[in-house]
Amino acid sequence: MNKASGKRAADLLHLRGQGLSKGDPVALPLVSSSMFHLPGDPDGAAAYGRIDNPTWEALEHSLSVIEGAPCVAFPSGMAAISAALFTTLKAGQTLLIPSDGYYVTRLLSDRFLSQFGVQVIERPTIGFTDGGFEGIDVVFMESPSNPTLDLCDIESIAAAVRKAGGVTIVDNTTMTPFGQRPLDLGVDIVVASDTKAPGGHSDVLMGHVATRNDALHEAVLDWRKMSGSIPSPHAAWLLHRGLETLEVRFDRMCQSAQIIAEALSNHPAVSLLRYPGLVHDPSYELAKQQMSQFGFLIGLTLNTKDVAEAFISGCQYLRPATSFGGLHSSAERRARWGDDVADGFVRLSVGCEPVDELLTDFTSSLNGLTCD
Template identity: 70%
Template structure:
């Protein structure tokens, strides 16, 4: 599928440059200040470090360009998710979340939102629309799901929820704006953990919220200001730098993941492989319709926890780590965190290594 974001990715690299004055630095300056010079009467200038920061503003300009919607940055993906939820739910509201999505979203909902009078309902991704959406104020989606890589029809759910009077929030961390466009499919709010492939270098915790709904945007901004849940300028600067290579990194990672997934299917040590780019994958047809790339995450199941640990820990080109989306390929056995998966289930994040070198190392470790 032709990716309509590629021209925007090129334009993104020059967003700042085309607005520079003679003698301005080409690289984004890092503004590390909690105060601004404010003599006289305040007339809308930057006021305080918890409210305004020039480095954030340039980062959000780039994020908004990619999302084609206003964006606000946050100090982590969960901070972005929390802001989106606290801006849209209220006491007495009903919230629907995926039972097989990122477990911290479920913990936030069960342990905090439920205590504030929000009714939390869970459904698996593959049956997410079963029972309809009447009576739900907010519907939170994750497609592909993490870590199982099941998918849901975002456009269909968005249409149904809107007709029922609710709001949709989609976590697009795994595919980024280059791989999937939830807002264009009718979703109201997108959240992302930019700690992952958006930043790409595993050196900064960041996240963002994007929405074309002005009322929700204002509520999210107020939540950030009043809660103090703000990103640090250094992290914003690192994310801005990382995004400049997102197109190149994401292309390499997705292309390599397709090759590796196809080889894993035929490997005698692998019992099961999930990757939306595989023709036989349960999510393949929906992924073809809904996404521009199939992503860089692969799930594979080995015979036991011991075999999974041996594979991960003995492969010199895999980092055993609990995040994903970095330039270094990484993997982890998700059952150790309590996910409802087989003991030998491995979430593999394909990085930017040359694919043949990476495959040779993985093949040897599997053997």
């Protein structure tokens, strides 16, 4: 962990404590009120539960420390993505999205934004600069892409888009601010699903938008107020608790993923293994430049759909689930959702279990496949 990340992690843990008075609870209180005592004119006081909530505000303060930017919390990652897109696009404008990124972003763009007169262009992550950025109003990136883990050069793309007069958005869900910092690379907006590693316990749906642009921040806040896309106080409280252990969990997950990827990359049952931290991975050199850690996701391609399912079901310490970033290692075949990947492609999310136990478990399951 670099010095800056260490400072952010330490500041986060003592953020609330620095402002406490004698007798105040150290843990964040959960405030679920929809009404607030409001005699006379509002004068900036908390007014109504769709607009104000002390638990949200404490969460957003914590998020702002690790992002290094003002943040707005949302009830899911897709709610955060929707807010970023709907506040930056107008009818007649053009949006560029990755063809190999999270499929729901593509669905939102194709089924709804296009109906409002937005032209949607798709490019693969590894060819994201092909054709340039002139005439494109909003550029939405995923790096690493979900699920294939391809990378694009965030800093150079952000500079090119800014020169062309556009706005850049990066979905940083797979990396978190402790693994990659798109705002520091010149991006205008970061979105993330905090359902994943930031929450960490697979028990909360949340997301957030971060930006250092005051006008964009105000627009996102207005979108939340007017659309009603607000998180529940309890979900905000759970995420606040999860954030306090994010740096520790993320570091362990990334270190374990590196060990596992190196060990499994040459296994005879594995046709292809993608992990940005492997020196032979196509993304390795770029990953070293723009990521402080290589992440906890591994892409495994096995021979067939049935082999992939057999691998997952054959692991004691692997939950078959359609999410990632939790304490529990999980995996799924992404082709079942229509991603353009091989039927035997498995997105493997490494959790917080002891790495020796995980590696023994995964290897044993793969060995069983090669013996069949």
